[in-house]
Amino acid sequence: MDSSINTSAAPRAASPIKIAVLAMGGQGGGVLADWIVDMAEHAGWWAQTTSVPGVAQRTGATIYYLELLPEADVERAGRAPALALMPTPGDVDLVVAAELMEGGRAIQRGLVTPDRSVLITSSHRSYAVSEKSAPGNGIADPNKVLEAGRAAAKRFMCFDLQDLADRAGSVISASLFGAVAGSGALPFSRDDFEATVRRAGLGVDASLRAFALGFDAAAQAPEQPAPIDLSRPVPAAPEQAASARTQPLLDMIRRDFPACAQPMLTAGVRRQLEFQDLAYAREYLERMKALRDLDARHGGEARQWELTCAAARYLATAMAYDDVIRVADLKTRATRFERVRQEVGARPDQLVYTTEFMHPRLEEICGTLPAGLGRWLENSKAFGGFVERRLGKGRRMRSGTLSGFLMLYALAGMRRFRRATLRHQIEKAGLEQWLDLVARLAPQDYALAVETVNCRRLVKGYSDTHVRGGGKYRQLLAAAEKLAGRPDAAASLRALRETALANEKCGPMERQLADQLAA
Known part of the structure; x- marks a missing residue:
């Protein structure tokens, strides 16, 4: 090694501005990152952006990471800077989240710190699969994220940027860009930001309206965001x-x-x-x-x-109840197609095709048939084997095509025959059993009758979701009959229901019931 080379004496570039953008697919996180890079480069800065894709099915966002460095600092260093490819916990200046829980994920990852980080997040929610599929109310408390943000960030701004974008007829990336500008977290003027939007050349007027709304919201934001009112x-x-x-x-x-x-x-x-x-x-x-x-x-x-x-x-x-007929009806409504177009940010001149994943079980197919025929086919091994071979792995169909739409529309049109179907007969029998039990319990234990009514909360959705919830619901009805006459019957049934809602499997509820009956 040549000891005449003194590396410590070489000039070093100043630390870059480090930015993390968290956004889900379709929210324009890449557009926002590209805008920031374009703005910085036109202002004579070095800029680099990378992205780490999230997981499908709404279990995580893509993280876009940017580093910005003034050209003057690079020239003083005398060499091109080496910029990082991923954010480092505790070393991020600005965190932008396109959805509230993604702001929470950034805090969990340690990207937000009270000594340096500005956190900007939209307060609206796009529910995760785990929230939607929970047996009970699986929606996470947004105020927990607000509490964490107040403690974790040097400055924390949270308001509904999706609503601002909708009001402007634009997409959330534009209102997020405006919020970044209004926050003063980056050393660029408002003119620099707006010129970047104009250079993009697509939907400029709508984007500038959304930008202005985001800018004003950030500029007028309180020191800390107020709690979100969850009352309805x-x-x-x-x-x-x-x-x-x-x-x-x-x-x-x-x-x-x-x-x-x-x-x-x-x-x-x-x-x-x-x-x-x-x-x-x-x-x-x-x-x-x-x-x-x-x-x-x-x-x-x-x-x-x-x-x-x-x-x-x-x-x-x-x-x-949710049956095949109702699902087909919901999938063919004009309001649903329009909602999908809005969610993906489609322009009026763009075509949008939706691919539906259909996985009908034997019970659902037979349930749409007349009761007698449906029961006969449900007990037929040959028919069951045919369904398993053809539909066991599910099928994909495009509801925006003529053939796909007509198939679903024809299924939805079977509503007029619903009362004669096997599924309706099954649902009606279950309904009568439930109401008869409530009528028997009310004279001896009013509170237990009310809790028995509330047990119906377990039944929702269709296909496997309906089967799981329905099984636990029927166990709760049986438990109500066993608990009748006990002074703590209502409280015991309520505790069983809460356990059933909190757990995917039946085991915890069954063990709790066994303990109650043994006491």
């Missing part, structure tokens, strides 16, 4: 129905039911109309009248009509 006030029942045909149903709600139950009953009627027809909505209210009478006979008024209010919600979901 229940709307009052309307005075007038949207149609003369449904006005008698609304009149029945307002005349025959307590005020506390009327908003949920109104929502329940809307759901039955959407699911089936006017007669089905009338059947829903007739069932509810019987439950209200049961409630009144056993002290419901003194208990704020707890049984009636719970039944209004869960009877509506029980009657409007």
Whole structure:
């Protein structure tokens, strides 16, 4: 080694500005990163961006990492800088997250530190698969992220940047770019930012509107973001129905039911109309009248009509179950196609094709057939083997093509025959069993009857999700009968339900029930 070379005496470049952008697919994280690079290079800076892709199915975002260094610092160093390819925990100046929980992930990864990091995140949510598939309410508490952000960041800004982009007719990358500019975290002027948007040449006017809204929101942001209000006030029942045909149903709600139950009953009627027809909505209210009478006979008024209010919600979901017909109906609605276009940010002149993954089980196929035929085919080994061979691994179809759309549209049109299908007969029998149990329990234990109504919360979705929830629900109904007569029956059933909602498997609930019965 030549000792005459003194490397320590060589001039060194100043530390670059380090930026991490976390965004999911379709949110324009790459566009935002490219804009920052373009702006820096036009201002005479060195700039580098890299990306680390996230995992599919909404379990993680792509991290775009940028480093910016002024040309003057590079010239003083006398050599090209060596910029990093990935963010280092504790060594990031600006963190931008296109969704609230991605801001939380950045904090977990250690990218946000109180001595140097500015954290900008949108407050809106795009729910993770784990949140959607949880047996109960799996939605994470956004205020936990806000608490962590206040403690972790040198400066923390959080507001609904997706809403700002929607109001401007643009995409969230534009409002995020405006928030970065408004935060003052980067040493560039507003003119530099806006000139970058203009150079991009696509959707300039809408992008500049979104940029301006994001800029103002960041410039006027409080020192710390306020907690997010998670309350959902229940709307009052309307005075007038949207149609003369449904006005008698609304009149029945307002005349025959307590005020506390009327908003949920109104929502329940809307759901039955959407699911089936006017007669089905009338059947829903007739069932509810019987439950209200049961409630009144056993002290419901003194208990704020707890049984009636719970039944209004869960009877509506029980009657409007998710079957193949309903799924096909939802997938062929114009509002769904429009929502998909908005989510991917498609321009008016662009075509968008949606690929549906269909995995119908034997039970679902037979459930759409007339009850007699469906039962016969369900018990046929030959038919079951045929279905397994053809559909065992699922099929993909494009609902935006004529053939794909017509297939789903024809399935949705089977709604008029739904009452004769095997699935409807099965659901109706289960519904009657549930209501009969509630009617038997109410005279001896009102609180247990209410908890039995609430057990219906376990049943949701279709296919495997419906099977898992339905199995635990039936176990809870059996447990309610076993617990009847015990002074702690209602509390015990409630604890069992909470355990069932918190765990994917039945084991914890079954062990808890065994312990309760043995006590």
